[in-house]
Amino acid sequence: MSSLDALITLRKTLHQNPELSNQEEATAVRILNEFQSFSPDEIVTDLGGTGLAFVFNGTDSGPTTLIRSELDALPIEETNTFKHRSQVKGVSHKCGHDGHMSIVTALGAELAKFRPQKGRVVLCFQPAEETGMGAIQVVNDVRFAALKPDYAFALHNYPGLELGKVAVRAGTFNCASRGMIIHLKGKTSHAAHPENGISPANVMCNIIQELSALPSKIVDQGIEGRHWVTVVHAKLGEVAFGTSPGDAVVMVTLRSETNEGMQMLIEQAEAFSQSVAKSENLGISFEYEDVFQASVNSQEGCDRIVSACETTQTPCLLLDEPMRWSEDFGQFTATAKEGAMFALGAGQTSPQLHNPDYDFPDALIPIGRDLFLDIIRQLNGFKKMTL
Template identity: 45%
Template sequence: MENLNQRLAALTLLRKELHKNPEVSGKEVQTAKRITSFLENYPPDELITQLGTTGILAIYNGKTAGKTVLFRCELDALPIQEINTFEHRSLTNGVSHKCGHDGHMAILCGLAMELHYNRPETGTVILLFQPAEEDGSGAAAVYNDPQFSCKPDFAFALHNIPGYKKHQIVVKNNTFSCAVNSLIIKLKGITAHAGEPHKGTNPALALAKITTAFDQFIQDDISNKDYCLITPIYSKMGKKAYGVSADAAQIHFTVRTNSNAQMKHIESKLEQLAQSIAAKFDLKCKTSWTQSFQANENHLEAVQQILKAAEFHDFEILEKESPFSWGEDFGLFTQQFPGAMFGLGSGITTPALHNPDYDFPDEIIATGLQTFLQISKQITNAH
């Protein structure tokens, strides 16, 4: 059995190997193979692969029946070119681990090492290595896979957060991270000669009207229950044919709210408004939604487990007053099971997530591992 320093050294090497070989959402084949190979050295009672495409479940059973707790991390990287020059920099052009999922995987692999040598007293601990978090499709793919038959009493996840002190545990009851959904609006009119635009229906004015009309729903105070941020992301209209008045256009927005209920309300309002404006300009309008992330609505009892574990290790705790504005598809699991996500501070001066020079700080692997392990003990050893 390795001592703690030996385990952390092995986890750091694994983390750097994962960092060097990133794969984007839904393509994490080699990443999954690396994780599976690592887990085979610390065999669980049951190992399920190809879950929701490339996902993995490692199940460690206790000595007797009891509660089940699930811990989840992410497999995927981002389509971002790394600019770092260190030895473990990405070997894949245009793809890199810029959200720290390599570190999250290392933390969960550390938990596997511990569970292999020390099974829970009671109950079951499940480790989920989830694909495709970045595009919002992975959690649903896992949950809807027939292989995912477990019903945990609790589900937990963490995310490293630059701009917060290293090793700091960041918690919040209720909404931890926002609901995020992306709206695509497609407008269709009729072409005409550019010298006689009145003989067709050009979508330009409708496109502008929709963009400005959406401003009425924006409430940028994230602590407000009616918080709503609508950001134009992409637009396209017509072709570079200067004698032709355009007949088609599309525009994409991301929408953020701090509750799933508010998101449903806003979705309906935006669709109705887009259709209404299009009709006034005699245009056909199609709306669709993509890359949907449910809000992480943390459960109080799960948050209390995180606080108890952090206090046990005397880790600094920050109880946040307002949610994070980014989305994270672990929110689907907190809709289905009691659970919570918490933040793990990755350094005040650490580059922001998704920045091309970001790199997960290896020294916080131990903090995440110790927190998860203590939560596991609290739940599976409870009498």
């Protein structure tokens, strides 16, 4: 599996057979089968659901370095027509996790030949990154305590950035985000006598208007960073011209560069919504989905990535601002002492992530592998150098 051709074949097989979050049983079996020939010192299966961890031990004492990949795909119908297109209707690898898995599998092939000198390396394949649940499930698994890393690293391919170029920064790398669902409950009435009911129409409109303006108010209160509230859906009553509506739903995406900013967004969004609902005698409740913490890079973690770029002669860009998209890798860096995620350019002409015509560039497999190998070399050494 160490040859690039074999890794590309694996990537395309994974691409053809995508599975949704927390349904990645067959994907996990494929990865497990690949790693059998690498003879890891320890294998953990069903980690946080369908997750896997492969441990490679050194002979001397040293840190535990964890490298993470994702197993899941997206509920998107692929429009590509190449031979390795998805064979599963309505599901496809439109975030490049097939490529990420191939990169980390390439690490396993190298560690099979050259064990770390000190400490240990854990190659982790987590479920359900797309829903924000997978990393939480993994770190909350009782068996993860024995794998707890001192350092954690991951990459994500990034369309729009020059092919093979790294982008990284210390501090927040990915924003915190969550989907907020606001349920309003009133009372229906005949449309000829709306005064006999309790319509949520005005409250729904007020909530949409106020929450859309909330980010600027957060900044005025001294909360650092950037914040966004995006209304993604709203529904008022049912389509019935004879009935005044009795319920409504508003869905918004909250996003912030910091976990503190996210908490303030939640508190103020809920407080305003409760207040305006109460003023018109409406019941109100809240739900949250797709919850992501901010992914925060440590300074040392960032420095290790920059050093790996220098060693491998990979161009590197230090970002001034965090990426606005979200990632659940922050659960690992919150657990580890040090660590970082970086973006690896997928090309300036590549379709964007989650586009139906996106496909992971195979040229990134050896680049990602060599960057991770150098990070491992820095922290754990090798019994025989691979770079």
